[in-house]
Amino acid sequence: MNESKLRKELESRLQKSGRVFIYNREKENFRIENEETGKGIDVSLPGIVAKWHTQKEKAIDEVVYYVEEALQVMGKEQQVAGSEKKIYPVIRSTSFPTESDEGIKFMTDDHTAETRIYYALDLGNTYRLLDERLIEKEGLDPQEIREMARFNVRSLSTNMKKDTVAGNVFYFLNTNDGYDGSRILNEKFLQEQAAVIEGDMAVAVPHQDVLIIADIRNETGYDVLQQMTMSFFASGNVPITALSFIYEDGKLDPIFIMGKNRRVDQ
Known part of the structure; x- marks a missing residue:
């Protein structure tokens, strides 16, 4: 399997009346778009090709x-008011877009040097990221949205x-409800x-559907954590970051594990 195939x-399986396909060779990006509204989804091809070789x-x-x-979902109007119990925070990489295709800014908050917080309205099998236009349209209070999202998570x-x-202990949270990575905000x-951690506590959110908590009790643990995080990062539908974090005194600090048991705090 290669990107062309x-x-x-994808064109064959997603072909429907009113849809157009746009391929950006430079960015290796494939877009499926509604011809009438211009709204669509961008798919990064290299990551899917890599997953195809294993899955x-x-x-x-x-x-x-x-x-x-x-x-x-894009073809329907969503209403946030009255659905406050369905609002959750979601974690994304800092490289993730901060505005929609229409140029409307998403509601976001800073998290770490590697991650950013977005807010989403759960729609069952998917969700919609909340943007400024939707919030203003319904007269919502952003701070109340933040508080409700944190409560819900x-x-x-x-x-x-x-x-x-x-000799190191690793804990995995993987419910596949779309918010596993969001538990890092709990x-x-x-x-x-x-x-209950006996050694160093490390936390990783390689993609949105897994949270790893590690009890690093010896130097080998850092190498193991790096390998685990890279593996999950490469296989996730929504990759977040291949870096891990040291959790200490209520703070998350990114670390870069160089291999051969060496750790460098960012």
């Missing part, structure tokens, strides 16, 4: 599913799977984990 496969057709099936869901399950590698949850 993948693009043709085969499942990788393409997932892309087709998410694109169809997103395009369907604290209500989500924090059950984790545990694995021990080379401060009470992080504090509870910190209370």
